[in-house]
Amino acid sequence: MMYKGYLLDLDGTIYKGKEPIEGAKEFIEQLQERNIPYLFVTNNTTKTPRDVQTNLSQHFDIHVKEETIYTATLATADYLNSLNKGNRVYVIGESGLVDGLLSSGFIWDEEHPDFVVVGLDKKLNYQKLVTATLAIQNGAMFIGTNPDKNIPTEQGLLPGAGSIIASLISSTNQQPIIIGKPSSVIMQGAIERMGLEKSDVIMVGDNYETDIQAGIHNQIDTLLVLTGFTQKDDVSSLPIAPTYTLNNLSEWGGWNAINDTKK
Structure with missing residues (x-):
């Protein structure tokens, strides 16, 4: 064909x-x-x-x-905008995700976000997981940008965004909406x-x-x-x-x- x-x-x-x-x-x-x-x-x-x-x-x-x-990131912004459920976000992710959402009109909010958006973050630390966990427990919608467990590289298969999402599923007992x-x-x-x-x-x-x-x-x-x-x-x-x-x-x-x- x-x-x-x-x-x-x-x-x-x-x-x-x-x-x-x-x-x-x-x-x-x-x-x-x-x-x-x-x-x-x-x-x-x-x-x-x-x-x-x-x-x-x-x-x-x-x-x-x-x-x-x-x-x-573009697909996440398109989807969140289509929901009309607020524009406050807390993001675990790197500049491509954070800047992409902020440039699409979303506002950073660590205390009372409407959405917790989780992607790959090579500078992930425990405090970021704490902030995301508490926000989700308090009602923020849990959004996972993608479920990729691994990233293919010349070194081998490295941890992907899915491994971070899995941690938050465990700590919140909630399943995310997956975008990717x-x-x-x-x-x-x-x-x-x-x-x-x-x-x-x-x-x-x-x-x-x-x-x-x-x-x-x-x-x-x-x-x-x-x-x-x-x-x-x-x-x-x-x-x-x-x-x-x-x-x-x-x-x-x-x-x-x-x-x-x-x-």
């Missing part, structure tokens, strides 16, 4: 930490040459879209427009931004638990690349198979209407 649009993961799909992944740069260039719409849909909240754009350009020689990047993949929240926002039907796009990623489940749960075809989180030995035991499974993006043959790489 020839797809009219591509939803693309970044970490583990286009790059792994500071290392490029085989075939990724050429894949993006093929999309650009063929004028096929694409949108990077990333659970990473530590960077703004402009940061992501700069990182792709400077470190991987991949040149894209800022508007082709849809982060879990595989949630329908970020996927719906991405589809709306592309202006295409679900049946016309494909979700590309390395993580079965987030990227591929995001497609499966939202009736979107999926392409699993074995370059990051999910390994080749895992494929045979997956409960629902991806539409396609490839070692890396250089193997993709779906540029033509007839595609026989389906597995």
Whole structure:
């Protein structure tokens, strides 16, 4: 099948930490040459879209427009604004998440926030967990930007935002609303931004638990690349198979209407 649009993961799909992944740069260039719409849909909240754009350009020689990047931060702001339930937030996260929400009109409040928003925070400490726990116990809505347990890097799989969220689930006995993949929240926002039907796009990623489940749960075809989180030995035991499974993006043959790489 020839797809009219591509939803693309970044970490583990286009790059792994500071290392490029085989075939990724050429894949993006093929999309650009063929004028096929694409949108990077990333659970990473530590960077703004402009940061992501700069990182792709400077470190991987991949040149894209800022508007082709849809982060879990943008999806979180879109979702919270749609609720009309206040604008006070306490955030566990880095500048990409904090600044992104504040620039979207939210106000920082550690004592009586309407929302506690939790993402990856490499400077996490006990006091941040205390503040978040008390706020959630006092009625703040618990928002998890993404459930990623790990981040694929050149060092290996490092702790992700999901590990911080798990700590707060334990301390509050409450489940968060998850924004990032595989949630329908970020996927719906991405589809709306592309202006295409679900049946016309494909979700590309390395993580079965987030990227591929995001497609499966939202009736979107999926392409699993074995370059990051999910390994080749895992494929045979997956409960629902991806539409396609490839070692890396250089193997993709779906540029033509007839595609026989389906597995």
